[in-house]
Amino acid sequence: MNNSHAGRDLDTSRPHSARMYDYYLGGKDHFEVDKRAAEAVADAYPGIFVCARENRAFMHRATRVLAREHGIRQWLDIGTGIPTEPNLHQVAQSVVPEARVVYADNDPLVLKYAERLMRSTPQGRTTYIEADVNDPESLLAAVELAEVLDFEQPVALSLNALMHFITDAQDPYGIVNRFLDALPAGSALALSHCTPDFDPATWEKVTAIYTNAGTPVQFRAQKEVARFFDGLDLIDPGITVGHRWRPADAAQALTDAEVSLWAGVGIKA
Numbered sequence: 001m002n003n004s005h006a007g008r009d010l011d012t013s014r015p016h017s018a019r020m021y022d023y024y025l026g027g028k029d030h031f032e033v034d035k036r037a038a039e040a041v042a043d044a045y046p047g048i049f050v051c052a053r054e055n056r057a058f059m060h061r062a063t064r065v066l067a068r069e070h071g072i073r074q075w076l077d078i079g080t081g082i083p084t085e086p087n088l089h090q091v092a093q094s095v096v097p098e099a100r101v102v103y104a105d106n107d108p109l110v111l112k113y114a115e116r117l118m119r120s121t122p123q124g125r126t127t128y129i130e131a132d133v134n135d136p137e138s139l140l141a142a143v144e145l146a147e148v149l150d151f152e153q154p155v156a157l158s159l160n161a162l163m164h165f166i167t168d169a170q171d172p173y174g175i176v177n178r179f180l181d182a183l184p185a186g187s188a189l190a191l192s193h194c195t196p197d198f199d200p201a202t203w204e205k206v207t208a209i210y211t212n213a214g215t216p217v218q219f220r221a222q223k224e225v226a227r228f229f230d231g232l233d234l235i236d237p238g239i240t241v242g243h244r245w246r247p248a249d250a251a252q253a254l255t256d257a258e259v260s261l262w263a264g265v266g267i268k269a
Helices: 017-024 032-044 048-069 088-095 108-112 114-118 136-146 172-181 200-212 222-229 249-253
Strands: 074-078 100-105 125-130 156-160 188-194 232-234 261-268
Touching: 017 032, 017 048, 017 108, 032 048, 032 200, 048 088, 048 156, 048 188, 048 261, 074 088, 088 100, 100 114, 100 136, 108 114, 108 125, 114 125, 125 136, 136 172, 156 172, 172 188, 172 222, 188 222, 222 261
Parallel strands: 074 100, 074 156, 100 125, 156 188
Antiparallel strands: 188 261, 232 261
């Protein structure tokens, strides 16, 4: 993979959501401007660190469940973010070594570190494509060109903590439906989405911080998140707060307000 242009459009003059998320997770791939913005979010919503960790933990559990219980062997992960181990392909290939994963993002910093996402098992395959979720046709064309996924076989569409960065003006439900329309029966949608349901005043402050930093966001209520799963068969326990989706025992001590993340997995009939 050629990363010679990875830093081409890297803007360190304003905070970026992927780098802020890296800070929440305790990573090192962010800049001072991102740290300041992330700490402003944390001042308004101290649970942001818990939310980020639980989002990551949901991705791990959902990936394992889809591999073990639903026969999924392929994943399309959009809005990948800065690599944080274990990455999705590492989780999937720990269950099924032949798993294939395509990562997609349009952030130059993610591209810079994309080699971390290319370390597949010998039996499986992974790749990274630079593409924008707002242009499903181009993204899907790039996936097909990569020749990693077989669209005749079920694919899990992984949209973790992504869709709250797509406002209603950008047609979020239309975007998700376009991706699902391209996938065969037996495919899955695994989605997590931050919510103001448990503390609206706090999330108004968080919305303002992101928007003022140049990243419009739209955090949604449970019924709005449920719309992403229209026409799919939800698997147990349905759409629930992230730490309550097939939880580990330790996660039960968390409050819904701390996590403030709806999560669910649906299967395409």
